[in-house]
Amino acid sequence: MADIFVCLKIIYSLGYKLYNMQSIKSIPSPKGHWFFGHIADFSEKARHKLNESRINEIGDTFRIRLVHKPFIVTANQEIINQVLSLRPHAFRRFNKIDMVMSELGVDGVFNAEGIEWKRHRRAVSESLSFKKIYGFYPRIIDKSNRIIERWKALEEAGDSLDVLSEIRSYTLELTCSLIFGYEMNLIHGKADELQEHLDRILPMVNKRIGAAFPKWRYFPSEEDKAFHASFKYLETLVLSFIKDARQRLENDPDLRSRPTNFLESLLVEQEADRFSDKEIYGNIFTMLLAGEDTTANSLSWCLYFLAQHPDMVQRISEEVDSVFSEEPIQADPDKINNLKFTKACVEETTRMKSVAPILYFEALEDVIVGDFKINKGDSLMLQTAINQNRDTNFSEASSFMPYRWLKGECPMGYQHNPDQVRTFGYGPRFCPGKNLAYAEMVVLLGNICRNFDLELTVPANEVEEVLAFTMHPSNLYMKLKNK
Ligand code: HEM
Numbered sequence: 001m002a003d004i005f006v007c008l009k010i011i012y013s014l015g016y017k018l019y020n021m022q023s024i025k026s027i028p029s030p031k032g033h034w035f036f037g038h039i040a041d042f043s044e045k046a047r048h049k050l051n052e053s054r055i056n057e058i059g060d061t062f063r064i065r066l067v068h069k070p071f072i073v074t075a076n077q078e079i080i081n082q083v084l085s086l087r088p089h090a091f092r093r094f095n096k097i098d099m100v101m102s103e104l105g106v107d108g109v110f111n112a113e114g115i116e117w118k119r120h121r122r123a124v125s126e127s128l129s130f131k132k133i134y135g136f137y138p139r140i141i142d143k144s145n146r147i148i149e150r151w152k153a154l155e156e157a158g159d160s161l162d163v164l165s166e167i168r169s170y171t172l173e174l175t176c177s178l179i180f181g182y183e184m185n186l187i188h189g190k191a192d193e194l195q196e197h198l199d200r201i202l203p204m205v206n207k208r209i210g211a212a213f214p215k216w217r218y219f220p221s222e223e224d225k226a227f228h229a230s231f232k233y234l235e236t237l238v239l240s241f242i243k244d245a246r247q248r249l250e251n252d253p254d255l256r257s258r259p260t261n262f263l264e265s266l267l268v269e270q271e272a273d274r275f276s277d278k279e280i281y282g283n284i285f286t287m288l289l290a291g292e293d294t295t296a297n298s299l300s301w302c303l304y305f306l307a308q309h310p311d312m313v314q315r316i317s318e319e320v321d322s323v324f325s326e327e328p329i330q331a332d333p334d335k336i337n338n339l340k341f342t343k344a345c346v347e348e349t350t351r352m353k354s355v356a357p358i359l360y361f362e363a364l365e366d367v368i369v370g371d372f373k374i375n376k377g378d379s380l381m382l383q384t385a386i387n388q389n390r391d392t393n394f395s396e397a398s399s400f401m402p403y404r405w406l407k408g409e410c411p412m413g414y415q416h417n418p419d420q421v422r423t424f425g426y427g428p429r430f431c432p433g434k435n436l437a438y439a440e441m442v443v444l445l446g447n448i449c450r451n452f453d454l455e456l457t458v459p460a461n462e463v464e465e466v467l468a469f470t471m472h473p474s475n476l477y478m479k480l481k482n483k
Contacts, residue, residue: 029063037065045466048357071379075386079370085427090367094360100208108286125432127265137331143174144444155480160457163476164300171296179287180263197230206469295437297472302349305400307454316449344405346441354385354423355470384422393417452480
């Protein structure tokens with residue numbers, strides 16, 4: 001009898017849900033151009049902000065149209081969670097990303113789908129596991145020490161720092177070193193051939209992913225031709241690094257248990273999954289694309305906040321002194337894990353300034369999410385940064401308050417819901433590089449705050465968010481003062 005009652009209850013609630021379900025056509029849409037739809041707004045550099053203000057006016061979910069292509073835009077956390085969780089079977093990344101990558105012959109974890117994705121994902125996640133990252137610490141520390149040396153010289157010369165460009169040289173040099181063992185010397189101002197090629201490749205891939213029309217296919221410009229030449233250069237270089245790494249692993253079997261970079265680790269992990277060299281290359285390229293800008297932008301935003309809070313710079317400096325007994329930072333994972341306030345500054349920055357504020361998806365089947373029936377082929381723009389910036393989830397959400405992340409320091413009665421943060425995504429395709437990004441950020445911040453006081457040389461409200469695939473600060477300059 002009780003079973004029948006439970007069944008009836010389930011049938012009733014399913015029926016109720018189906019009855020109340022909304023079709024996509026019933027979702028409100030702001031007024032747009034009769035032909036172009038909302039494309040003019042969409043080309044804005046801060047389109048995430050525009051969507052955000054529409055959410056405030058219309059509500060969490062609305063529809064837009066980019067010429068003929070409709071998109072559901074949503075900040076509804078239930079829908080966001082379901083879409084991100086129902087992968088790889090019910091949703092895929094927007095096919096534009098795969099189109100641009102596949103056209104270049106890039107076959108890696110970010111653009112793979114279905115069973116192929118599972119194969120890539122297993123090997124990539126293992127190669128970026130905590131244990132593997134510990135082996136990367138000596139290089140992270142070395143690169144961070146080198147940028148401190150460079151900044152000391154700049155400080156003496158009284159130069160103002162172009163923060164994003166400086167931090168990018170750190171993350172680019174570090175990423176190439178950790179991912180495939182290529183050593184640059186950008187931090188000391190030396191030009192590097194690979195850097196020149198990457199400077200052409202990475203922004204162009206971003207530009208193509210965001211382009212409304214694939215002009216390069218029909219009318220390739222000089223820029224497109226230079227891009228393809230650079231791409232070829234990178235591919236040849238990485239393939240030669242793969243060959244050398246394979247040889248090293250053969251000559252020194254011990255290296256299998258203590259790989260010195262992601263490539264060596266991936267070569268060990270890939271054996272079960274039988275990757276071709278082209279797929280290994282695809283994943284190296286993916287790591288460069290996914291890991292470099294994101295980390296540089298987040299670090300730059302963190303410095304932006306810290307420059308406005310000298311007391312926090314001081315607290316980081318004291319924390320590093322106490323953990324390392326006034327010695328230089330060492331590659332000791334336990335000690336680095338004890339830089340708790342420094343890490344809290346990273347958590348607070350990534351909460352407030354998500355560098356991936358919009359994620360794009362396409363439904364692979366008819367599926368119900370939240371109160372909506374989504375049809376196969378429908379496209380969604382998930383506004384993942386909204387909820388983590390709402391007072392209902394984090395009290396005084398627009399204030400930089402790193403201590404809210406520390407046990408015992410979050411003020412009584414404050415809202416604090418870390419499980420609302422989606423900066424690194426969610427579900428099975430959650431960012432596998434988060435731990436590496438945190439290691440790079442915590443070590444560099446600790447080192448910077450120990451050595452310098454920071455001062456913005458532009459008014460804080462003139463530093464703006466610009467979205468170009470990832471979101472970065474524009475116009476961020478500061479002065480350093482040696483401690
Ligand atoms: C602050 C730094 C970073 C941020 C904010 C970030 C953010 C993200 C986000 C939002 C996604 C999509 C997740 C999803 O779809 O659920 C992602 C995926 C990914 N990230 Fe990161 N990321 C960062 C650093 C890195 C680093 C350092 C690496 C590696 C070197 C990396 C490698 C990847 C890869 C391979 C994927 C694709 C995973 C998959 O599709 O299975 N990321 N990241």
